[in-house]
Amino acid sequence: MASYDVMPDVQLYQPAEMDDALELADRFGRDGWILGGGQDTYGWLKDRAKHPKAMIDLNGIEALRGVRKSDDGIEIGAVTTLREIIRNETVNAEYELLALAAGRVASPQIRNVGTLGGNLSQDARCWYYRRGLACYRAGGNICYADSPQGMNREHAVFGASRCVAVSPSDTAIAMVALDATMVVQSVDGERLVPAERFFVGPATHITKMTSMRPGEILTAVRIPSTWAGARFYFEKVADRDVWDFALVSIAAAMQVDNGTIGDSRIVCGGVACTPHRLRDAEKALAGKSLSDETAEFVAPLASRGAKPLNYNHFKLPLLENLLRRAVRG
Numbered sequence: 001m002a003s004y005d006v007m008p009d010v011q012l013y014q015p016a017e018m019d020d021a022l023e024l025a026d027r028f029g030r031d032g033w034i035l036g037g038g039q040d041t042y043g044w045l046k047d048r049a050k051h052p053k054a055m056i057d058l059n060g061i062e063a064l065r066g067v068r069k070s071d072d073g074i075e076i077g078a079v080t081t082l083r084e085i086i087r088n089e090t091v092n093a094e095y096e097l098l099a100l101a102a103g104r105v106a107s108p109q110i111r112n113v114g115t116l117g118g119n120l121s122q123d124a125r126c127w128y129y130r131r132g133l134a135c136y137r138a139g140g141n142i143c144y145a146d147s148p149q150g151m152n153r154e155h156a157v158f159g160a161s162r163c164v165a166v167s168p169s170d171t172a173i174a175m176v177a178l179d180a181t182m183v184v185q186s187v188d189g190e191r192l193v194p195a196e197r198f199f200v201g202p203a204t205h206i207t208k209m210t211s212m213r214p215g216e217i218l219t220a221v222r223i224p225s226t227w228a229g230a231r232f233y234f235e236k237v238a239d240r241d242v243w244d245f246a247l248v249s250i251a252a253a254m255q256v257d258n259g260t261i262g263d264s265r266i267v268c269g270g271v272a273c274t275p276h277r278l279r280d281a282e283k284a285l286a287g288k289s290l291s292d293e294t295a296e297f298v299a300p301l302a303s304r305g306a307k308p309l310n311y312n313h314f315k316l317p318l319l320e321n322l323l324r325r326a327v328r329g
Contacts, residue, residue: 007045011054018061018185021217026187028054029214035059036079036118039110044123049132058117064219067091073224075183078117078217082171083108085116095223097251100234101174104249107242117218120172120182120198121210124165125245126155136162136206145309152309154247157316158272161203164309167274170236172199173251173267176275178227183220184212191216201273209273227253227265233326236269237318246270248318252326254285261285261294266326268302271315278302281323295327 010033015021025032033052035041036059044050058064064077067088074090082102085091091099105111105119124130124137126145134140145152146164155164175182175195182198184191193211200211212218233252238244249269255262264285266278281301288294302323303316 007042008048008051010045010052012057013054014057014060016060018063018219021056021058021061022185022187022215024054024056025217026215028052028056032056032215034121034217036115036121037081037110037113038118039106039114040118040122043130047130047132049130058217064117070222073222073226073228075220075222076116078219078221079115082111082114082116082119086111094225094228095178097177097227097230097232097234097253098171098174098223100232101171101251104234104236105170110243116171116221119169120175120221121212121218122168123209124163125168126163126165127151129165136202137165139207148310150309151311153311154245154270155309155312156272157303157306157308157312158276159201159203160273160307161201161206163202163206163273166270166272167199167209168245169275170246170249170269173249173269173275174234175221175223176277177251177253177265177267178223179265181222181224182218183222184216185219186213186216192222195221196275196277199274227255230254231256231329233329235322235325237322248315248322250319250322250326256290259290261288261290266323268319268322271306271319278323280304285327290327290329292328295324298327299324 013024031053033055035055035057058079064079068075085102086099128144129137145155156166180195182193231254236246236249246269252266254264264282268276281298284298299320302319
């Protein structure tokens, strides 16, 4: 599908108050595009792959910006930029996992304007879908990537159901590892969604990546104090250090006491349609010591149940090695 030199006609709204934004989101419903940093927006529009009637720019709403301490952790506004998160003292002191993940998103220029809400809510990056082909995710009846001739090097090895596109967000796996809660608002009120249920796979809804409904706006993310100051590890493997999306990534949070692992949450990106928790590894790590022996013991669990496609078998040893490195630190 050819790109165009100019943007299509679309109404732009720039509300300064949350009530106005919610009213606009409700009025336009599926025809409204909620705009954060806009890094995942303009390509869709220029390529005529999406056809919203209105863009609702949230950047003028100060209530949606910044990192705030709460009674049980922190709350981060949805239009807080990734750069602000990376530089925030509280995030770095207590929830460094999120700062590490945000620091691996795209490039410095994009992190300067890209928002947390935008990174969490971005659509699938599969090139068949992005170029306007009528695949399952676009409402068609085929998955071009999951076919004998399909190019699927970057696609899922877990949890595929017709569509094999992966969740593209670097910060998403950190949010699931930190047991975050998404604050979603509409004119009908507020809805709190655990991060693990915020992201949805194709078996749940094949045309969506999140559980957001028409007329809703992601306004904030709350991270509980449960994991404040835990032992964190984040690593992203990509073709290039700058710009590229993850081939495989890992976000780990571990409660460690005198070298012994208690509770842990280990989440991988680039391998499934949603952030993929390594639950078997989490269970196996409980009560084990931080050691090379423990790392070798749990590593094979990372790829248990995987169903690789023609060109992405390499993701399995990558997964296992990232788990080893997360345990070794």
